[in-house]
Amino acid sequence: MRTLIPVLLICLRSSPLLANPSPSFVQEDSLPLPTNFRAEYGDAIHIRDLRPKLKDVLAKCIHAERERFSGVQDLAYRDRVRALVIWGDPADTSSRRVVNETVTQNYFRAPDQAWSEPLGSREYDAAKRETKVELDFDTGSSARRLSDLPFFFEDLDRYDFRIDDRRVVMSPAAHDSVGANSGGMQDARVLYQIAFTPRSDFDATPEGWFLVDTSEYRILHFEMRWTDNVPFPAFLKGIDRVVVTRSKHGGVWLDDRIAGVIRLRSLPRFPSRVEFDLRTERVRVNEGVADSLFRARGR
Amino acid sequence: MRMMPPTAAVLAKRLGVRVVFVIGLGFALSAAISTQGRAEEAPTPAGLEAYLDSLAATADTLVHWETLAPAEFLADSAWTPAGSDSARAHARRFDYAVLPSAGFSKVEGSRSGLDASLEVTGRPEIRLDLGASRAFGWKQWEGDAGLSVGWGGPPATRRVRERISGGPDPRQAERDEPAVAFSLAWERRAAVFGANRPFANSILAGLASLDRQEYLDRRAVTLGLSAKLTTITRAELAYEVRSERPLRAREHGLFEWSDEWERNAQADRVRTRGLVARWLWRKGVEDAIVVRVATHGGMLGGERDHSTLGFETRARYHAPGLQSIDLVSALAVAGGDAPAQERPDLGGVSNLRAYPTRAFVGASSYFVRLDIASAEDPLRDVSFLRWVKLQPLAFADGGAVWGERPWREFRTEFPESSDWKFDAGVGLRREVPLLGPILFARVDAAWRFDRSRDRLTWVFSLEP
Numbered sequence: 077m078r079t080l081i082p083v084l085l086i087c088l089r090s091s092p093l094l095a096n097p098s099p100s101f102v103q104e105d106s107l108p109l110p111t112n113f114r115a116e117y118g119d120a121i122h123i124r125d126l127r128p129k130l131k132d133v134l135a136k137c138i139h140a141e142r143e144r145f146s147g148v149q150d151l152a153y154r155d156r157v158r159a160l161v162i163w164g165d166p167a168d169t170s171s172r173r174v175v176n177e178t179v180t181q182n183y184f185r186a187p188d189q190a191w192s193e194p195l196g197s198r199e200y201d202a203a204k205r206e207t208k209v210e211l212d213f214d215t216g217s218s219a220r221r222l223s224d225l226p227f228f229f230e231d232l233d234r235y236d237f238r239i240d241d242r243r244v245v246m247s248p249a250a251h252d253s254v255g256a257n258s259g260g261m262q263d264a265r266v267l268y269q270i271a272f273t274p275r276s277d278f279d280a281t282p283e284g285w286f287l288v289d290t291s292e293y294r295i296l297h298f299e300m301r302w303t304d305n306v307p308f309p310a311f312l313k314g315i316d317r318v319v320v321t322r323s324k325h326g327g328v329w330l331d332d333r334i335a336g337v338i339r340l341r342s343l344p345r346f347p348s349r350v351e352f353d354l355r356t357e358r359v360r361v362n363e364g365v366a367d368s369l370f371r372a373r374g375r
Numbered sequence: 376m377r378m379m380p381p382t383a384a385v386l387a388k389r390l391g392v393r394v395v396f397v398i399g400l401g402f403a404l405s406a407a408i409s410t411q412g413r414a415e416e417a418p419t420p421a422g423l424e425a426y427l428d429s430l431a432a433t434a435d436t437l438v439h440w441e442t443l444a445p446a447e448f449l450a451d452s453a454w455t456p457a458g459s460d461s462a463r464a465h466a467r468r469f470d471y472a473v474l475p476s477a478g479f480s481k482v483e484g485s486r487s488g489l490d491a492s493l494e495v496t497g498r499p500e501i502r503l504d505l506g507a508s509r510a511f512g513w514k515q516w517e518g519d520a521g522l523s524v525g526w527g528g529p530p531a532t533r534r535v536r537e538r539i540s541g542g543p544d545p546r547q548a549e550r551d552e553p554a555v556a557f558s559l560a561w562e563r564r565a566a567v568f569g570a571n572r573p574f575a576n577s578i579l580a581g582l583a584s585l586d587r588q589e590y591l592d593r594r595a596v597t598l599g600l601s602a603k604l605t606t607i608t609r610a611e612l613a614y615e616v617r618s619e620r621p622l623r624a625r626e627h628g629l630f631e632w633s634d635e636w637e638r639n640a641q642a643d644r645v646r647t648r649g650l651v652a653r654w655l656w657r658k659g660v661e662d663a664i665v666v667r668v669a670t671h672g673g674m675l676g677g678e679r680d681h682s683t684l685g686f687e688t689r690a691r692y693h694a695p696g697l698q699s700i701d702l703v704s705a706l707a708v709a710g711g712d713a714p715a716q717e718r719p720d721l722g723g724v725s726n727l728r729a730y731p732t733r734a735f736v737g738a739s740s741y742f743v744r745l746d747i748a749s750a751e752d753p754l755r756d757v758s759f760l761r762w763v764k765l766q767p768l769a770f771a772d773g774g775a776v777w778g779e780r781p782w783r784e785f786r787t788e789f790p791e792s793s794d795w796k797f798d799a800g801v802g803l804r805r806e807v808p809l810l811g812p813i814l815f816a817r818v819d820a821a822w823r824f825d826r827s828r829d830r831l832t833w834v835f836s837l838e839p
Contacts, residue, residue, distance in 0.1 A: 158438070158440055158444075160438065160439060160440065160443055160444070162439075162443070166439045166443065167439075167442075169442055169443065171443075173443050175443065175444045175445060175448060177448060177454065179454070179455060179456055195455070195456045196456025197456070198448070198454065198456075200444070200445045200447075200448065207445065207447060207448075209456070233693035234693070243426075245422065245423050245426050246422070265423050267423075267426075275693075275695075275698070275750050276698035276750035277750060277751060277752035277755055277764070277766075278698055278748075278750070278752065278764060278766045278806070279698060279750075287430070289423070296423075296427055297427060297430050297431070299433075304761075305764075308808070309806070309808040310808040317437060319430075319431075319433055319434040319437060321427070321430065321431040321434060323427070332431070333431065333434055335434035335435075335437045335438055336437060337437050337438075351437065351438040351439060351440075352438070353434070353437075353438045353440060
């Protein structure tokens, strides 16, 4: 009779009448079963759908985002910004373009000390066919706390949210052992793809989506675009797509890369397109930052 | 006949098992081939990292770096310049900027000139701003100069890019203001009438200057101290020496659709000295509380002894179907021998919109202004009119002016019912796609609730 239990579990978990359909047979936090679960054939098993509602996901996600840097005492990272300013068709390699790459070293120390040192930049102008390299001594400091929310959480009232997708992702080991050994399923993650759209037809705010890992309620990835309403419409035609990827460094999810494309209005001598790619490199979390960086400002 | 029950029970049980098994298999298969959601449409990559990598790969397709960057950029893809060093970074630095400036007002006509700034970083931060322009209508040179010395915050031009939070932080600029700053400023400008009053009036008056009739020739020297009390609270104290004289108002200004402008009181010629204190709580640009207290004359010198008080609140709310609900309220009180330009008044685009500018002048004023902006574009579904983007609005104003002359002594007095004036109306607004502080052009049909014969007024205004 005990051989029936896995079958029953399969029935219960996958039944669209009892729970929403899962793409894979894995245990997820939205429909938990205790590890010492025992049942005989004929037992009534009381279950309820614990899958989080959109409101719960947003609330937990906002809380987790606020706490994202709570364990960070100091942080050092390097920004590499690559920009392509293009006149004409980007697919045409003969189009005039200006290529720029800028590298900046950044430091942060809790609670609110930040220091930025641009290291230098290089630029290539296809019209002049020459590359210029500048080493920069510009610096800046700021009273900044690393607890800022993504913009769509800062102005919740300006967006409508909806769950676009729910996806179960398993580790490779779990993927191989699923169905035979439930121990591998512990590594499975349930991801929610949540779309946000501006509530107003007049707001120059983007629409897009973000991906939430419900094991930690962290935002792992988000994308957005400005279509109908763009900021500075006299100059900007549209921002087609901006992709923000995150990865975990020392236990902290940081923006790893921001890439996007800006289309500009057709104005005489103005470029038609700007492409940018901003990457975070050499991230060091809680490895110490020299006091001398902040001493000069006495902050 | 053989007895069936034991065997039947066993069979039924076994059959039941098979039924459950078949049903379970059916549910499992139905779940596996379900078409609900994208999770079932696309195979999920094994492993979170692999999945995130597959999403991140889309960023590569956006930027044509590999095809458009020159060979040396591609060969040295991890290029690391060794630019800054902390020793030099902490040294004092000089920055300067020179920019052309231009403007327009009904009295001055077009105006053009130059603005320049010099900034010395370090501790303290020192900033010098200079501006000079020539008004071709007024045929006068105008200008201003300001020197500020600040401690405890980065200078305005050193904004550290908001990188980690994944987007720009609108509050960062406020956090970057110096903790304490001294300033010394001189100005000679054609100031819009009413610019001395609390900030909502003055900002609107400045930006909506196309609607305004009267300007003052203002010369002022100000010595100020500013302190940031919290990240969103600021206190300012200034000593000012100011002289003002009325400039000839335009009799037929642009967008003047009313024949009641002549009622406006003229500004007084005045030379005054005084202290102005301001406390400001600001959360973003929509929510604010401002208290402004000014006292002139007496021991401080000057021609007139007078005091003014201003208290203003602004708040923005959101509701389904609406982009915003803005509520502004303001109280103004004048005492002593206050010049005409500092006496509380109501009427005009910044408060009672259905009434002419400065229709009511007195010792005290209070008003509440409600603006409701729709989130729905009525032309959204008309394909060839989508670009028009006219935003419907509704508004209501209420306010009162009481006391014929500025108060000579402290006493509690409230407006009578006849002092209250109300209006309401609807309008259309469109974003003006230009750089600068003006964001919207707006037309309103305002209806006043009184017994006058012609109660409908068309109001054109420019809004920040």
